[in-house]
Every structure is written in C-alpha cells, then in structure tokens.
Amino acid sequence: MGGADVDLGPAKQQCVIAVLLLTPGRSVPVGTLVDRIWGAYPPRASNAVAPYVARLRRVIAAAGGDPGLLQFVSGGYRIDVAAEQVDLHRARRLAAAAREAQRAGDDKSSAGLLRQALAGWEPIALAGLPGDWAARVREALHRERLDLLADLAEARLRLGFADAVVEELRPVAAEHPTAERVVAALMRALSAGGRVPEALECYARLRAAVSDELGSEPGAAVRELHVELLRGNEPASNRVPGPAVPAQLPADVAGFTAREDELRRLDEALGDDRPVVLAGTAGVGKTTLAVHWAHRVRHRFPGGQLFVNLGGFGPVESVLPPEEALRGFLEALGVPGPRIPRELPARAAMFRTLVAGRRLLIILDNARDADQVRPLLPGTPGSVVAITSRDQLLSLVAIEAARLVNVGLLTQAEARTMLAWRLGDQRVDAEPAAVRRLGDACAHLPIALAIVAARAAGRPDLPLASLADQLTAGDRFDVLDGHDASSNVRMVFSWSYRSLKPAAARLFRLLGLHPGPAFTATAAASLAGHPVDQVLDELVQAHLFVPAATGRYEQHDLLRAYAAELAGTDERDALHRLLDHYLHGASKAMRLNHTPSVLTLPPAQPGTVVDEIADDSAALAWLIANDSVLTRLIRLAGQAGFDGHAWRLARARDHFAVRQGRWNDLVELDQIGLRAARRTGDRAAEAELLRSLARALLMLGDHDGARRHALTAAGHFHELGEQTSEAQTHHFLADIFDRMGQPRTALRHARTALRVYEAIDDRAGMARALNATGWCHAVLGEHRLAVEHCARALAFFREIGDRDGEAATQGSLGYACEQSGELDAAIGHYNQSVRLCREIGERFYLADTLTHLGDCLRAKGDRRAARAAWSEALDVFDELDHPAQDLRVKLAAASE
Structure with a gap:
C-alpha cells in the first residue's frame, strides 16, 4: 500500500484538473498535486502527475481547445484560464457583488445576484472524486453553499417575502439540521409571519442535532435569537435599528480582489473566540484584507465594530501605547472622558466589563508586539478580534491560542x-x-x-x-x-528594518548580497561568518524572509533590492565567503555526481560553511536546489572582479547543466567563465570552457561554432600536454561530426581519443571512447563492430561504477540493435538506459531515449506503450523548452 503504482484512471485525471481549477493561473507544486490525489499512499514514480497532464492535454486538444493551457512552471503545473471561466470562482464573484449590494442597502439586487451564484453552484462539489483532500474540499464548499442560501433568505426576508422564505428553507433545514445560519434564517422568517411557536420548535431541533452530532451547544448568535423569541421580542434583524453602536471601520477598498484562502480562514474565526493574527511583510495588504473582511461580516456583530491603528511599524513617535488605544475604545463605547481611569490595568478592566455579553468585531491594525495587544483583548467569549502585524506574534499564538494567518504575495x-x-x-x-x-x-x-x-x-x-x-x-x-x-x-520597508535587533539588521543587510531566489542557513552563516539560526528566526517572524522548502528561505525581489541598497559595496569579505560556500559545495556535488572532470580549488575563507553532501542522490538534489543561485553568482562574480570564482563556478556547473538540457544559459555562463579565465591567464581553464561552450552551441544547432571552439580547445590541451583533456575533446569532436552528418570523420576522432586514453591507461576515458566508437559504427551500419565496442565500454563502466556512461552505452546498444532490426534487444537496452537516466537526473538523454523506445514499441505493434513513452518524453522536452516537433507529429499521428 505504501507505494502504489501509477494508473491512468479517470478519477485521478479529474482530480488533477480539479486541483488546478481551484487556483487558476497559479502553479501548483508537483508534491502538492501528489499529496492531494494519492494522499497517504503516494506512487513510486518521481513525477506521477506527468502522464495525467499529458492525457489532459490531449483531451483538451481533441475538444478543440489549446493544450498549452496546461503548463509546467517552477516545479509545478498551472492551468491558464481566467477565474471567470470556472463556475466556483464565477459564483464567488457574484456572491461578493451581492454582499456589496447588501451593504449599500439594495436587497433586491443582492437577492438577484445570490440567485445567480447559487444557480451555477453544484449541490455536491467534486462529485465522484475519491480521497481525503476531495472530501475536505467538498465539505468546505458545502458549508459555503449553505451560507449563500442563508444570505439569500435574509435578503428576501428584508424584502418582505417571509412566507416564501419559510417554504424554501424548510427542506434545506430538514436535510442539514446543524446548519445554524439556515435554521436561524428560518426562525426569523417564521417569527416575521407570526409563527413564533414553530420558530422555537426549529431551535429545539437544532439544539438536539448539534448536541448529538457535535457534543456542544449552538453558537451565540442563534442562542441570542432564541432568547429574544422566548421574551416575545421581535428579532433584531426584523426591527428598526436602535441606538447607534460603534462603527469605526475605515472605508472598504473598492475593487478588492483575490485572497480567497485568507478570507476563508478568517471566516473560520467566526466559529470560536480566539484572536486571529494576519501576519505578512510590509506592503502585502494586511490592513486592506482585514478591513475588507470586516465589512463583509459586520452584520454578524450587533455590538458594533472597533478599529485602531497601533502604529507598530512606522516612525517611532507613531507607536500607540495600549492605554491610548483603550481610551479611544472606551469613548466609542459611551464612557464619558472624566470616568475613564488613568492607569492601564484599570482601563483594560473597564473595557473587558463593557464588552462582556456583547458581540463586537475588533480590528487591531499594525501591532508591534504581543504586549501592545494583550490589554485590548476581551475577557469573555462573543467578540472576534483580528490583528494585523509584520511580526507573527508567536507569543499570542502560544499563550492566547491565536490563529495565525500568513498573508503572502499576490499571484x-x-x-x-x-x-x-x-x-x-x-x-x-x-x-x-x-x-x-x-x-x-x-x-x-x-x-x-x-x-x-x-x-x-x-x-x-x-x-x-x-x-x-x-x-x-x-x-x-x-x-x-x-x-x-x-x-x-x-520608507515602508525601512520601518521593518529599524525595528530589528543589531545582529538581525546586519544579517538582513548581508543577505542583500545573495542573488536569490532562495538561500539556506549555511549560506547565511557563510555571509555572516558565524552561525545565524536564532537571527534567522527573528527575520522570519518579522516577515522579512519566509521559510520555503526544507532548510531554505525566500525573500521577494523588492525586499532583496532594499537589502542590497543597505549592503552597499563595503562587504567584499562577506561576498568572498558566500562565493566560497557555493563553489566548494558545487565542486563536492560535481564529484559525487559522476562528473568526468576534476576541479582544483583554493582553500575557503575562514568563516565559510560548506554544505555536507552525503552521496550521489544528495549531490543531485543540491545541484537542482541551488542551480538558479549558481547561475546568478557566475554573473555576479564576473561583474565584481572575482574571476577565479567566475570560471570555476562555470566549470562546476556545466556537466549538470548539460544533463538538465539547459543549453541557452550554458552558452551565456560559459562565455562569462571564458572571459574570466582569459583575464587570469589560465590556459587550461580557458580550454575547458571552450569545450563546454562548444557542447552548448552544438545542442543549440550551431555546428560550425561548436566545431571551431572544440578544435581550439584541443589545440590548447595539446600545447599544455594535457593528454586526458585532449582525449576528452577528441571524443567530443566525434559527437560534433556525427551530428554534422560526417560519421567517418567522427569515427576518426573517436579512435584518436581511444588511442590517447589507452596510452595513459585511463579506463574511464577508454570506456567513453569505446562507446563513441561503437556509436559511429552503428551509424555507419557496421552492427557487429558497434556491439563489440559498446559491450567492452559497458563492462568498463560497470567496473568503475559510472552510471552516466552506462546509461549512454545502453542507449548506443539499443540504437545498434534497432538499426539491425533486433527490436526486443533494443527495447531491453533502452529500458536499462531510461532507468539509469532517472537515477542520475539526466533529463535530455532520458527524453531522447524514451523517444527511441517509443519507436521500437510502435514497430512491435504496441501502440499504447509507444504513446506512453512518447508522451513522457514530450513532457520532459516541454520542461526543457525543447521544440521536439518530430515527436509531436508522432503523437498526433498515434492519436488518430
């Protein structure tokens, strides 16, 4: 059960599209998709989602749509459709417009909009989809629909349609006996029609159902309604408003958009009496969100709304002491100035006394810390408090059990x-x-x-x-x-920065030197020159960074630009340590990842922390996680005069970039490294980078440029007496001439490489040259010689444990067998190559081999297996932004 095989069942396919449509236009990480589709029993495949996406693209194309709507972006999948095209988001927009109309006193328009929203809202969401995630979403959407029904009923009740509301809500209340808002609306409608005894019976049924199912009592609002009916009073919602109550909310922001998840979590706070902390970085819209939500729910608080800006993050003189905030609250609650106590404890006690038994909505905006907030909290249930802050106020979360809602950037x-x-x-x-x-x-x-x-x-x-x-x-x-x-x-950012302790402020400045987009604690420690775990915690709580993947932190571009301004140009030692951290880490990962070259490094600067990398899988993970940082650091090192770091980082990254098929940036970065190597006068480094640049140009189709650079590199190596590197370059020239359609010239270079490797007894090099020689014989149709050379290469690779070379050689043997018509043998070799490519993280060659595998399967008559291999290959090529037009034609033909 722990590792179920991937199937292409329609339910899971529907799950993929459901998850993506819930957040249209936003990338959903592959890990999140796997968790929501398979739950506790994830599949063994590394990206089990890819086959479903490939099938969905074909379904979209068959229906006349654009399969490009489904895209792989930043480690996840995204569907590019407008929210208005999704029934749920369209209904939510109509519901939001209905609430705006209700606030403006236009109940007729509000009721019409709510009817439209409910008309497009399926009674059972995600019907038929299995799994815990689908069940949770289904239940949440079910509760949301019931709230819309209650909103509609209340609007129609205010319009005078009490009897019609009774008829509409009776079956809903019978089907959902614990839906408190629905039952409360039914009770008000019965009361408005003079049927108070029936309303009281409704409450009795609600109370019994809540007790049986939940083991508790109904909420405060419906209990208050019940008491009013027992006393013979007309429900407050049906009466002309009484004396004024506090209404301190600022104006709502017109055109408020997004934040559906945060609004949902705020709505959940209505069900209990815990404070809610809206925490986020400067300028992220916490106050706007809090005020918008407060306007949306203010009708639920007959005691009124209190609002105060505590000025916690702004000029020092703007910070509002809690006693001053309490004075404003007490005056708003009707306490004459002379009666307000002088001392903070007495004011807090009076405030708690006044709000006891009332239902108020209290917004505490821009709080600096928990001590500023605590005196402003009610002492009894009934009221709801929402707090905004740039700090997470973890003390409130720990002691007062506050809900923490982190407010992130917009999509x-x-x-x-x-x-x-x-x-x-x-x-x-x-x-x-x-x-x-x-x-x-x-x-x-x-x-x-x-x-x-x-x-x-x-x-x-x-x-x-x-x-x-x-x-x-x-x-x-x-x-x-x-x-x-x-x-x-x-200025807004500066207020957050000035509130930091000195050590945190220094690290914030230093991290302005890090090119982003994410960093680890070890990178931060290298910048600082000492451990920084506690300081990072302070920066996270202040929302100047956010935790990302395990052990990593992120900071958005504007904050990083602000930190870079503060860092200035006087932190060269810190930048040197940062470059050493990544250079030594990349070199270690390069060695463990079976890179066929050696990079000699100078010692790291004192204070540099080098990451521990245990094995080849950890090395691959390190390279994947840090590649975007390495690319930026190569550019930065070239600009800042760290030429040795620039060319060494380019060398350390190039083999990984080749495996991943990142040809475009490889050309740019190799050119930066090449210029840096020339400035240092290191001819060997220059030759290595010329060869790497030639490889990138070859993959981009510039055969002449590749040939020219490779021949120059071979000449440099010959002059330097670097026989191993010279042989490697002849091996590469064999690949160039093969792709240029000159297999005899390619074979000559492969044999030259083999002779040099044999002369210096380099078994790893001999294995690579044997494979290249075998490939050339296969292209020339010399099947026996191809298999003979490749078999010798495979034995060498297995002897030295080089899985990269073994994968390539299995592919060569597969091609030789395919060309001679031995399809079963070819399929066996291709499958072995695919397995090894997955293990070592080789992407481009994986897709290329899958394409050949699909060709053999199609030739054997297994169309379904061929399509599966081609579809996976196309997904990989799409991730690498490789056109693969021939493969698209094959897939289109296979689908007819």
Missing part, C-alpha cells in the same frame, strides 16, 4: 486583476506582456502595484511597457514613491 493572475480594476480591462488587455513585467518588477506586492497603477492612471498616454522599462532599468524605489510616507515602498 500573477491576481496582480493582473488588481491592475485591470484600477486601469481598465481595455488598457491591460492591450499590453499583456507589459502587465506581466510590471507584476514581476513589483514582486506582486500590493502596495507597489497600487503605486504603479496610480502613476499609470495619471498618465493615460503612457504605454505600460514604458512604465515597466522605468521599473526594470532604473531605481525601482524612485518609481515606487507615492509622495507620502505610507505610499513610499522604501
């Missing part, structure tokens, strides 16, 4: 929606690429997007592309200045 789709609301769909639709650039340059941070939108709105003649150019070419913070403290992104 690309959400950022586009925000800009469209402020600038209009026509302007945004006219420049989609510029809109994406604006979102990226603003790090999808709401405050930055709002400032950019304001600038664009003030210049309707200015193309959005020009504004994006200003953000990316110049000083972003000059553009992101709204001309007051609260809308100046640099």
Whole structure:
C-alpha cells in the first residue's frame, strides 16, 4: 500500500484538473498535486502527475481547445484560464457583488445576484472524486453553499417575502439540521409571519442535532435569537435599528480582489473566540484584507465594530501605547472622558466589563508586539478580534491560542486583476506582456502595484511597457514613491528594518548580497561568518524572509533590492565567503555526481560553511536546489572582479547543466567563465570552457561554432600536454561530426581519443571512447563492430561504477540493435538506459531515449506503450523548452 503504482484512471485525471481549477493561473507544486490525489499512499514514480497532464492535454486538444493551457512552471503545473471561466470562482464573484449590494442597502439586487451564484453552484462539489483532500474540499464548499442560501433568505426576508422564505428553507433545514445560519434564517422568517411557536420548535431541533452530532451547544448568535423569541421580542434583524453602536471601520477598498484562502480562514474565526493574527511583510495588504473582511461580516456583530491603528511599524513617535488605544475604545463605547481611569490595568478592566455579553468585531491594525495587544483583548467569549502585524506574534499564538494567518504575495493572475480594476480591462488587455513585467518588477506586492497603477492612471498616454522599462532599468524605489510616507515602498520597508535587533539588521543587510531566489542557513552563516539560526528566526517572524522548502528561505525581489541598497559595496569579505560556500559545495556535488572532470580549488575563507553532501542522490538534489543561485553568482562574480570564482563556478556547473538540457544559459555562463579565465591567464581553464561552450552551441544547432571552439580547445590541451583533456575533446569532436552528418570523420576522432586514453591507461576515458566508437559504427551500419565496442565500454563502466556512461552505452546498444532490426534487444537496452537516466537526473538523454523506445514499441505493434513513452518524453522536452516537433507529429499521428 505504501507505494502504489501509477494508473491512468479517470478519477485521478479529474482530480488533477480539479486541483488546478481551484487556483487558476497559479502553479501548483508537483508534491502538492501528489499529496492531494494519492494522499497517504503516494506512487513510486518521481513525477506521477506527468502522464495525467499529458492525457489532459490531449483531451483538451481533441475538444478543440489549446493544450498549452496546461503548463509546467517552477516545479509545478498551472492551468491558464481566467477565474471567470470556472463556475466556483464565477459564483464567488457574484456572491461578493451581492454582499456589496447588501451593504449599500439594495436587497433586491443582492437577492438577484445570490440567485445567480447559487444557480451555477453544484449541490455536491467534486462529485465522484475519491480521497481525503476531495472530501475536505467538498465539505468546505458545502458549508459555503449553505451560507449563500442563508444570505439569500435574509435578503428576501428584508424584502418582505417571509412566507416564501419559510417554504424554501424548510427542506434545506430538514436535510442539514446543524446548519445554524439556515435554521436561524428560518426562525426569523417564521417569527416575521407570526409563527413564533414553530420558530422555537426549529431551535429545539437544532439544539438536539448539534448536541448529538457535535457534543456542544449552538453558537451565540442563534442562542441570542432564541432568547429574544422566548421574551416575545421581535428579532433584531426584523426591527428598526436602535441606538447607534460603534462603527469605526475605515472605508472598504473598492475593487478588492483575490485572497480567497485568507478570507476563508478568517471566516473560520467566526466559529470560536480566539484572536486571529494576519501576519505578512510590509506592503502585502494586511490592513486592506482585514478591513475588507470586516465589512463583509459586520452584520454578524450587533455590538458594533472597533478599529485602531497601533502604529507598530512606522516612525517611532507613531507607536500607540495600549492605554491610548483603550481610551479611544472606551469613548466609542459611551464612557464619558472624566470616568475613564488613568492607569492601564484599570482601563483594560473597564473595557473587558463593557464588552462582556456583547458581540463586537475588533480590528487591531499594525501591532508591534504581543504586549501592545494583550490589554485590548476581551475577557469573555462573543467578540472576534483580528490583528494585523509584520511580526507573527508567536507569543499570542502560544499563550492566547491565536490563529495565525500568513498573508503572502499576490499571484500573477491576481496582480493582473488588481491592475485591470484600477486601469481598465481595455488598457491591460492591450499590453499583456507589459502587465506581466510590471507584476514581476513589483514582486506582486500590493502596495507597489497600487503605486504603479496610480502613476499609470495619471498618465493615460503612457504605454505600460514604458512604465515597466522605468521599473526594470532604473531605481525601482524612485518609481515606487507615492509622495507620502505610507505610499513610499522604501520608507515602508525601512520601518521593518529599524525595528530589528543589531545582529538581525546586519544579517538582513548581508543577505542583500545573495542573488536569490532562495538561500539556506549555511549560506547565511557563510555571509555572516558565524552561525545565524536564532537571527534567522527573528527575520522570519518579522516577515522579512519566509521559510520555503526544507532548510531554505525566500525573500521577494523588492525586499532583496532594499537589502542590497543597505549592503552597499563595503562587504567584499562577506561576498568572498558566500562565493566560497557555493563553489566548494558545487565542486563536492560535481564529484559525487559522476562528473568526468576534476576541479582544483583554493582553500575557503575562514568563516565559510560548506554544505555536507552525503552521496550521489544528495549531490543531485543540491545541484537542482541551488542551480538558479549558481547561475546568478557566475554573473555576479564576473561583474565584481572575482574571476577565479567566475570560471570555476562555470566549470562546476556545466556537466549538470548539460544533463538538465539547459543549453541557452550554458552558452551565456560559459562565455562569462571564458572571459574570466582569459583575464587570469589560465590556459587550461580557458580550454575547458571552450569545450563546454562548444557542447552548448552544438545542442543549440550551431555546428560550425561548436566545431571551431572544440578544435581550439584541443589545440590548447595539446600545447599544455594535457593528454586526458585532449582525449576528452577528441571524443567530443566525434559527437560534433556525427551530428554534422560526417560519421567517418567522427569515427576518426573517436579512435584518436581511444588511442590517447589507452596510452595513459585511463579506463574511464577508454570506456567513453569505446562507446563513441561503437556509436559511429552503428551509424555507419557496421552492427557487429558497434556491439563489440559498446559491450567492452559497458563492462568498463560497470567496473568503475559510472552510471552516466552506462546509461549512454545502453542507449548506443539499443540504437545498434534497432538499426539491425533486433527490436526486443533494443527495447531491453533502452529500458536499462531510461532507468539509469532517472537515477542520475539526466533529463535530455532520458527524453531522447524514451523517444527511441517509443519507436521500437510502435514497430512491435504496441501502440499504447509507444504513446506512453512518447508522451513522457514530450513532457520532459516541454520542461526543457525543447521544440521536439518530430515527436509531436508522432503523437498526433498515434492519436488518430
């Protein structure tokens, strides 16, 4: 049960599309998809989701749609459809519009919108989908639908349709006896029609059902309604409003978008009396979210709403002491000024006394720490408190059991929606690429997007592309200045920075040297020159970094740019340690990952922490996790004058990049390393990078460039007496001439490489040259010689434990057998090559071998297995951004 095999059942296929449609336009990590589809029994395959995605693409294409809607992005899959095309999100938009209409007093429009929302809402969501995740979502959506039914009933009740509401809600209440809002709406409708005894019977049934199913009592709101009915009072919702109550909420933000998950978690807080902490980085929109949610639910709080800005993160003089916040609350609750006590404990006690028995909504905005918040918390159940802060306020979470809701950055789709609301769909639709650039340059941070939108709105003649150019070419913070403290992104960040302790402030500055996008504690320790675990915890709590994958941390681009400003240019020793950390780690990973070359390094600087890498699988994981950092560091080292690091990092990465098929950036980075090697005068390094550059150019189709650079490298190695490297280069020249359609010339270079390897008794080199020689014989149709040379190569590779070479040789044997018509033998060799490619993380050759495997299976008449092999190959090629047009043609023909 622990490792179920992958099947292509329709239920799991539907699960994939359901997960993606719940967050359209947002990448869902493969691990998350696996967890939601298979739960506690994940499959053994490394990416079990790929076959389902491949099948869904074909289903979409067969229906006349664009299969490109399903994309592999940043380690996950994304479906590029507008939220309006998904029934759930369309219904939620209508429900949000209904709430806006209700707040404006337009119950007729509110009821109409709610009817539209419910018409498109299936009574049973995700029907037929198995698994715990589907069950949880189904239950959550079921509760959400019941709330919409209750909203509709209350709107119609206010319009005077009490009898109709009774008829509509009776069957719903009978089917869902613990749905408190539905039952409460039915009780109000019965009371409005003069049928109070029936309303009391409804409450009795609700109380019994809640007791039986949940072992508790109904919530405070429906209990209060029951008491009013017992006293003979008309329910508050049916009466003309009484005396004024506090209504301190700021105005809601028009056009509020996204944040559905955070809003759902806030709604959950209505079911208990724990405080909620909305924590997030500066400018992420915590206050906007809290205020929007408060307006959405304020009708549930007959005692009113209290709001205070505690000024916790701003100029020091703006921090509001809790006693001053309490004074404002007490005055809002009707306490005359002279009666308000002077001391904080007395004020807090009076506040707790006044709110006892009342149901208030209290928003404590911009809290600095838990001590500022605690005196403002009610002492009895009934009221709900929402707190916003840049700190996670873990003390409140630990002691007061507060709910913690982390507020993250907007997605690309959400950022586009925000800009469209402020600038209009026509302007945004006219420049989609510029809109994406604006979102990226603003790090999808709401405050930055709002400032950019304001600038664009003030210049309707200015193309959005020009504004994006200003953000990316110049000083972003000059553009992101709204001309007051609260809308100046640099100033907003500074308030978080100034609140840090000295050690945390120093590490924040130093991490501005790290090129991102993620770093480890060991990288941070290398920058600082000492352990930093406790300091990192402080930065995480302050939302200046967020934990990402295990042991890693992330920081959005704008905060990283701000940290880089603070770091300045006087931290060269720290940058040296950082480069040493990654160079020594990459070199160690390179050796363990069976790279056929050696890199000699100078000692690391004192204070540098080098990662422990246990084995080849850990080495591959390290290279995958750190590759984007390595690419940026190579550029940074070349610019900052660390030439030795630049060329060595390029060398350390190149074999991994080849395996992963990352040809485009390999050309750029090898050129940086080549220039750095030439500046240092290291001819051997220059020759190595020339050969690596030639390999990248070859894979991009520049055969002449590849040949020219490789021949130059071979000449350098010959002059230096580097026989091993010279042989390796002749081996590579064999590959170049093979791809140029000159197999005889290729065979000559392969034999030259073999002779040199034999002369120096390099068994690993001999194995590679034997495989190359065998391949050339196979291309020339000399089957016996091909198998003979490849068999000798395979024996050598197994003897020295080189799985990379073994994978390549199995592929060569497969090709030789395929060309001679021995299809069963070819399939066996290709399967062995595929297995080894998966183990070592070789991506491009995996896809290429799967393509050949599919060809053999098709020739054997097994169309289904052929399609499966081709589909997986195409998924890999798509991830590598390789066109694979011939493969697409094969798949299209096989589907007919």
